[in-house]
Amino acid sequence: MDAASSTVGVEEEFLLADPGTGAPASNNAEVARTAAESGINLKLELTRCQVETNTRVHSSTAELIQELRELRLGVASCAEQNDARLLAVAIPPTVPHHFPVTDTPRYRRIEENFGLLAHEQGLNGCHVHVAIPDRETALQVSNHLRPWLPLFLALTANSAIYRNTDSGFASWRNILWQRWPSAGPPPYFASTDDYDAMVAMLLSSGNILDETMVYWDVRPSSRYPTVEIRVSDIPATVEETALLATLVRATVMTARMSLEQGIIAPPIQDEMLRAAYWKAARTGIDGDGVHPADGRVIPVRVLLTELVDHIGPALEELGDHEFVTGAIKAVLTRGNGARRQLEAFRKHRDVSDVITELATATLEGCHRHPADFHPWAIPTADHHCSHLSTGEGRPQIPR
Template sequence: MEAPPTVGVEEEFLLVDPRTGTPVGKNVDVARTAADSGIDLQLEFTRCQVETSTRVHSTTTGLLTELRELRRGVAACAEKNDALLLAAGIPPTPSDDLPVTSTPRYRRIAEDFGILAHEQGLCGCHVHVAVPDREAALQVSNFLRPWLPLYLALTANSSIYHGIETGYASWRSVLWRRWPSAGPPPHFSSVHEYDAAVEMMLSLGVILDRKMVYWDVRPSVTFPTVEIRVSDVPATVEESALLAALVRATVMTARKDLAAGRQAPVIADDVLRAAYWKAARLGIDGDGVNPVDGQLIPSRDLLGTLIERVAPALEELGDRAFVDDAIATLMARGNGARRQLNAFRARGELGDVVEELAEATLQ
């Protein structure tokens, strides 16, 4: 029997002033301190962002442990540089400028994409699940497409932006989809079709390189994995591990369907866009769209449908109890979007939002 696929997670974080919550451009300093502590920290597009990457894991327990260690370690490095680490999809406090990290690639992106590149500070979470090859990654991607809005709703963590309520659980996802290569990918029937689409974007200049294929699920450019990029960075490590567990179980289920000769449903682009908008607007607490039939359904019920669908994989992985407990905790306490709103509405103070996020980041 084939061994379950391995999994890894990348998380992007904000660095903010511990007194005001304003983004601060200290990622180079924090990364240098992290390197001295043995932590490999990547610089993100703006100087107020850093990114962590886990090792490859075969168990969710091991993944959860490392995610927790990474957050605590990077938070300590940030503190040494008079900065606070926040797991938030977008900066909740106003910021006049988010300077671009000074690397040749980032500077070129900033030059070519104008204000779109400068209005960043957007932090996501990327889950990598091992697959045999690119063909398998694309076939699995088609099975993942219908569930992308649900993953987004579950992890939404960007309801406050620049000091105001956005009216969206995930405003990050709305801002992110302005990029020409972002959002849900088309349904691809072959590697040739995928490569042709990427070559078209390169030839038109709407992406500068293959790393700018920002679709929410794609064959990884760097690793032998399928990469799911749809979610805000979750508020807590448990929510990140929950997302990874659900994604890995969905990938396993898709591969078994493919081995049995079953094909992924072809979801119309307009239906998927509608499902995305509902997920970004209402998160896990409202109605979502079942992309397969286009009908409204409470997102919590849609989550139950996913759990039922991937239950055999969760059992095989030994993740069913963790997933059930993590979902129960999230529903009772709220994901990052709800926690931000609750903190802001209590007194109307942005400092309360920053405090809530900082606590959740290390929870």
């Protein structure tokens, strides 16, 4: 598989928060206008406290990281100019009074048809697009990716605190997101005809209003020649987003290599996949996970090792093996967004500590110069870069 043909792009959704209280700030249109004046194209999301950034298409992880840094810095500045703070968090930690819907015809139509689901949103994810030659390939690749979706969720979980309390889950966003009729893991599709028939049923029944409301966690993109992976919370830091994008990209490449060898993904039982999802949302990286293919209950860090072994040739082709192993070691050591939220909250049971921690993580490493990029230079607990190799050879994922 040629790495040059498997380019990647990333969409990140953010919360706009009041700088004083941390409550959702309903001024995404104003922030977007300021961003446009700075040459940044922000997308408005369903509720007025959300904005979304979109990267260019990339073949280099280092270049992707640099653009993600620039976007977060730029949008944070635009938010500040409009009395808001940019937070990379998957769900507002405070008690929101309400989530006013963004005033566009499409979002108003969603509000009319889905009631409180539209008003209880404020959910922020990260979507990774990987180039694919055609829809049939995208569907077959999606089948290969289904077993790994819970692991991507566990790695990026970043919604532990909700309504000023510990939700009991690393990703409460995922639990809330499942309420939408087309959200969650997709069915196993044998062909594009099967896929199209299912989408047609969802449309005719009113479960969705248009094809962009096919919210499955992996799907052929309705806008680009890509397969789109949508399972993750918005990661706390740029480096974690880049780690997710690289893992997804290499998993897609591995799936395409399997398809070229005539290997079709075996069906995974829906019940097994749901169990793996629930476990990933519950514990994140700090505990056991469920392998959907065989039901094994094993530590998430071991599942991560199995994934890296599985996609190893693709990572070597990309030149990103050292980056991935080092970045995984760093996030397991420092903690993902969920662990950082919980650690901050448990100090004084004060959500303001969580907001401060999230604000720090959102721009962590973003002031670094492009030349400072190192394959495994990831910020650690004191927010400085450190060399995370084990001393000899390639960095190893701690088991």
